[in-house]
Amino acid sequence: MRRAGKLLLALLLVVPLTACWNLEEPDEQAFVLGSGLDYTKQGEVMLSSQIVVPSGIGSSQDGGGSQKPDSFRMMKANGKNVYDAVENLQKQVSRALFFGHRQTIIIGHRMAVHGIGSFMDIFIRNPQAELRSSIFVVKNAEAKDIFTITPIFDPIITPTLSREIRSMGLKPYYFRNFLAESMSETKLPLVPLISLNEMHKYVYAGGAILNKDDDLKLIGFLNAKEALYANWILGNLNRLAITALVKKGDGNVSVKLQTLNHKVHVKPSGSQINVDVHLTGKGTIVENNSNLDPTNRMDLMTIQKALSEATQTSIVEMVNKVQKRYKADIFAFGESFHRQQPVQWKTLRTGWKEAFPLLHITVKVDIQCKDPGQSSSSLMKSFQKPG
Template sequence: MRTPKWIVLFTFIILCGCWDRTEINDLAFVTGTSLDLLEDGTMSCSLQIAIPTTTETGNSTKDNERFFIISAEGKNGNEIHQKLQKKISRTLFLSHRSIIFIGERLAKHGIKDALDIFTHDPRNRLKTYIMIVKGEEGRSILQINYPLKQLTIEAVKEIGLSGEDLAVTLRDFFISSVSEGVHPVVGGIEPDIHSKGTKNQNFNLTGAGVFKDYKLLGFLNEKEALGMMWLTDKLKSGRITANLPKYNGEVGMRLIHANRKIIMQTMDDTVKFKVQLEGEGSLIENTTGLNINEPKDLKIVKSALEDATKKQVQNSLFKIQKKYKVDSIGFGREVHKNNPEKWAVLKKQWDENFPEIDISLDVKLVIKGTGMVNSFLELPEKENEK
């Protein structure tokens, strides 16, 4: 009996396998990238490449050989990528890259051209995180030998996703850059000066960088960045501290839930906003003489924490609105979303008028538990009475 031709063809295809696949041993896994601007105006790019746990000869890598770095310089991303590929025998594999670090000098100069290659090359994932290295080159973070992780990049990523610090992807950045009524903000990082020169180095997350037209305007510190995250409804958790001089101490609260609501009021030629911030959590510190188990004392603590929160968020808003004069929160986007006709009138002059827009804040906190937090020492009853 003759075998049908389609069976022969099907068998041939199966036996041939994947003729164009790339073996894992032929790939170099890029875990992180840094971009910097040199003094002559050219761009420098460094790649952190993971070293496999075993080499081709079967020997294990040493503790200080978890990764290595290659660098190249050029006028554009395509030219730099070609130079980088020639420096390594394996094919650069970019899909595992977690973070891109951008030096402060390049960020202030402008990063539109530097990021252009990430929008065209499908090997670059838009879920990759982006961070600005404050006061240093981006390469300085790639070189850190962090002791608690196989790769420093993973440590940065996990801390950034904790909910207390700003985590922004390339996709987030591009969307904010092209959207109406909002400008992007990017998380900041810097090497820890206390661990410089030591075997095991560290880093610090340092608030956030404020952008306009793809250029860094300046930074928000950690407290200002937390306030900005609350204003943009991105805050998942955080800590609030209030000073009570009258009661000779401080109280601290751990937020486990936070949300924000923006109420817009339309005027004849402008708009104004009221921002309602709500949060709940538990007390984690009390160095005052207040007895938290007493409702009247707990009310004093709650009021002090709400006042401290309001002041902290107002500081964030003041720096964004009055100093940098850029709508990083997205108030213009709220107008665009809720009243397109009004936005059509306001959008042309929004950046110029935003610093004078009336924005008020209202804060309400819910204390769910006080735990074991009372005064630092159980003071006599008379001493607790103020």
């Protein structure tokens, strides 16, 4: 019995030493935190990568953490496809490139116009591919340009982009979401869009619509406000700020919505397909420049009605733009039809692309201001001259 116990102990001691014999040590790897894909004028893929330089990361003399300017390096290489570019990039680095900790994937404008579908295979096939990487499209610029930006709060741009999305109330858009939408039967991807301003700083610019039926080529853009509205319909929005003119109050009112809900109902009616979208939001009045008193029930109803109608008008315009100009179901109406009307869907599934521009879509927005803020009527009344 004692002999068997000793043998078991020996085996337990040996297993940890032999199980990892073929793994590379951390100091033999180059950790890639961000990847960018651009399409060159010569028809090649340009891969840009933001790589950690461990020697540049350490503790300062006073005990606090510090980041040296050379803690991260942006490197790039061209290739016939993504893997060929990876191999050419590897020739510039003395450590093995490791993409398992990648946080961000950025698609350049020219690459989006060319179509990225034929370059996605490596991201699915490679076991190192990080499906939780956030993905973005750059408008009127290349992906490599984004990696040269120095953000305000972070040492590098890769985590900043994801935090920016969350700070605006949007749910994170990961590469796994992009893959699911790209393989969807009806839905087209709406990818977060960024651009560069004249100060060489990034700005959130809205959403890029990609055509999954044509090599994921760029169809068009939604601006920042339109993209937020589209994500409200999709249920991907946690909060939203709205400002609207209240004519009866002779001024504007701003509300911060922190409870957002959506309902989509699709129902055939003869030869027509009706889509009813109902959006609701509850929040706090954060600024009141009208002469109405939100603590007064009638005034509050006037404010809510004005906010609801103005927002509804803007969303209807956005939906019409997507439906008539781009003819792209980014709202997952086809998936809603499939769930709600499975029998009828069988006869329509192959023709949904042609049916989408003909849908009869109605949008209803209801905004409620549950908290009028810390004051009653606007301070504007206090500054008006009596008379």
